[in-house]
Every structure is written in C-alpha cells, then in structure tokens.
Amino acid sequence: MERKDFLKGLGLVGLGSLAVPIINACNSDDDASTDSSATDTTEATDTGSSSGSSTCSVTPSETAGPFPTKSPSSLVKSDITSDRTGIPLTINITIQNKNASCAALAGAIVDIWHCDKDGYYSEYGGTGMQSADFTSVHFLRGRQTTNANGLVNFTSIFPGWYSGRATHIHVHIYNSSGTSLLVTQIAFPEGSGSAVVLVNASTANGYTKGMSGYTYNANDNVFSDGVSAELSTVTGSVAAGFVLTHTINVAG
Template identity: 50%
Template sequence: MKRGQFIKSLSAFAFSTPLIWSIACSKDKGEPSDIRPEDGCLSTPAETAGPFPTKTPNSFIRSDIRKKDGFGTHMNAEIKIQNLQKNCIPMENAVVDIWHCDINGDYSQYGSGDNDNWFRGRQITDKDGKVNFDTIFPGWYPGRAVHIHVHIYDRTGNSLLITQIAFQDNLAASVYTNGRQFGYQGLSGYTYNNADSIFRDGAGSQVASVTGSLETGFKLTITLNV
C-alpha cells in the first residue's frame, strides 16, 4: 500500500564508518536526546498493531524476511523476550511476529501488495529468550517515525503484547540522508520520535540499540518485557 493510501486509511481504521548509536530519545520537544537511563524489569508499553498486521502469521515462520529487490541495507534484528512474572528471566518458546514497511513506506499483503509477503515473519524464542530476523533498515512514510511492529504470544497462542520498536533519531537521519544509493528517500517530511503519534510520549525502552553502518549492514538488539 502506498503512503498516501495509508494516511487515508488511518481515519477509517478503528482501533562511511561503522556507527554505534545510543538508544535514547527525549520526552521533551526539540532536539532528540542521546541519554537514556538503565532499564529495569519494567513492562514494555503496548501499542497499536496498525492497519497492516500480518494476515496469517503462522504461515510465515522464517528468519529471513527480506524483499530481496536490491534496495535497503541489510539489518539483523535480535529481539529478546523476558518474563515479567518471573523477574524478567528469558522467556523460552514465546512466539514473535514482526512486520515493517519497505524503503518506500509500503507494506506487503495490502493494496497492490496483496500477494506479497516481504518484511513479515514469525520466530520462536530459544532458551535465551531470543529470536533473530534478517531484514533491512526500514523505510518511512509521512506522519510516522521509522518503526517495526511486534506481536508476542505465549506458547499456547495467547497474545501477550503488541508493541512497536523505535529507532534513535540521529541514526534515522543519517540513514535516510546518506543512504540514497540503497534507495532511501531522504528526510523531506520525515517525522521524528517526539512528533510521532505513537512515540511522542517518550519511546524509552522501545528504542533499539543499533550498531554497524550502511556499507557493512546493521545489527539491532532490543529486550521486550512481557
């Protein structure tokens, strides 16, 4: 679905050197902060699934969710799930679904992408509570900062958390400004976290730690407590 269609649909929907980026954003208006307090055993905020959740997620049990069209720079996403009810020990056998848009801000499975399934996948956490996905650094569309959707279930299929992963503002600005050779569209009209409808109250623990570069690829790590 194109970005313009996405914006219209919201009203109808009910619900080059390697870089190490800090994982912070400010709740204050203005320039984003690069300082974040240490995380405790606190619940990860729930967020909307948005209008484009995966239609049949159990059909996409896979770690490589790339579109493989030559656009975007590779990113490995390592997501760790911890159990709030057990002092945040790693949660084994949790079901983790993720989905995000391509470099143009479009989602598969909707609109012109009805028969496409790129950038959608499901994995089961290992004994360390971790899953890994091979994808790209996502694109963006007007009105939203870059993000990845996550839906977590327990081993029996009960929904535990729907949330979204945010990115550090300075990282997003660098990727979209310097990554045109990878197809990224620049920053004109981009929405930063403090103006984003989901993250403007403070992304906090939803902001991922990302290392790497456009040339070598990125490594995302984040811990979500459910």
C-alpha cells in the same frame, strides 16, 4: 497521552492526523541531503539503549497499525527480506517475563513486520491507504520462536519511513500456547550520527527521500508520550549493514 489514547480508541494510532494520504505521500521522493558515498563507511553513533536492561516493567503496548500480518503462522522464517532491496539489517529481539523477575522467556512466539525502503507494506495496497498494490506478497513479515535465552533473530532490510510516522518495527508476542501477550513497536534512535540519518542519505541504496518531511519520535503519535522503553540499540554502518538489538518485557 490524551491525543494518543483518543486515536487508539479510533484504531488510528500511528496513522498521523490524516489516515488516507499518509501512505500515498510516502511514494514521493525527496532529495537526499547527503551523498551516500560520503557515508558508506560511517558507523552509527546515536544508538539509544535496549529496553529491559534496568527495569522490570512490561513494555508499553501499541497499535498493530493498519497493516498487521494476515496469516502470521504461515510465515515462520528468520530471513524476511524476500525480494526487497535496501541496506541489510539484523534484528535481535529478546523477550523477558515480568512475572519471573524478567527472566528470559523461552518458547514465546514473536511476529514482526515493517515497511520497505519506500514506506510500503506487503499484503495490502491498491486503495487510498496505500496506492501501491502488494496484496499478493508477504515481504518483511516473519515469525520465530524464542530460544532458551529468550532470543529471536531476523534478517531484513533497514525500514524506510512514511508521512506521520518515525522509523519503526511492529512486534506481536504470544506465549507458547498461542495466547497474545503484547502488541508493541520498536523505535529507532535519531540524531545527526544515527543509522536513520545515514541510511536515508544513502541514495545509492535506494533510500531516496532523505529526512525532508520525516516525523521524529517526539512528534510521532505512537512514540510521542515517551519512547525510552521502546527504543532499540542500532550499530553498524551503511557499508556493512546494521544490527538492531532490543529487549521486550511481557507478562508471561
């Protein structure tokens, strides 16, 4: 906790120990240890659990990171894929209100963003933080408003990873008036049968780095102090795509 709190104070949580090289490093391809043809029909078995199902405490807040969405109100859409290629991922996020015994929070505004299969973010680049220049595009970013069940859905691709960070999705939640309620991140289950391992072995789908050099949740600067409340459930297969389900509790 002490290291994470220190990094938060510097605004560097999630960048790892060296901010400058982490995104540059993500462009170097590592050999996948498993051929994708052997895993295309394998279903993820290590699915974790959706937070909020057994507790009514606010989900931990986390840094928005160095690449937050610049104009989220202009990106109201459920399909955030744009031109990015990769294994399909459906993202189902439920927002609950701790102040109402964790009842579903309708009308909440939910922004999400994540990197592409190669570890790059849109709206940034051409600098030491990210060598590839994607400053003029807006892939893998979107905004939706929760329905009566507190649910939003996004269509995307399975995120890749970059040095110093485990696979993750950023989330920023506002109330219906636009007041910020929580900035947090979603973690992915790991393990030999997990979607993270299966996806990163799928060179046929462009995931070329494998797991060599991957930072696991336990060593991630954001998740290393405990990940249970931020751990999603992920089901599916490389061939059929994956579905991520997660619940986030806010003080609405």
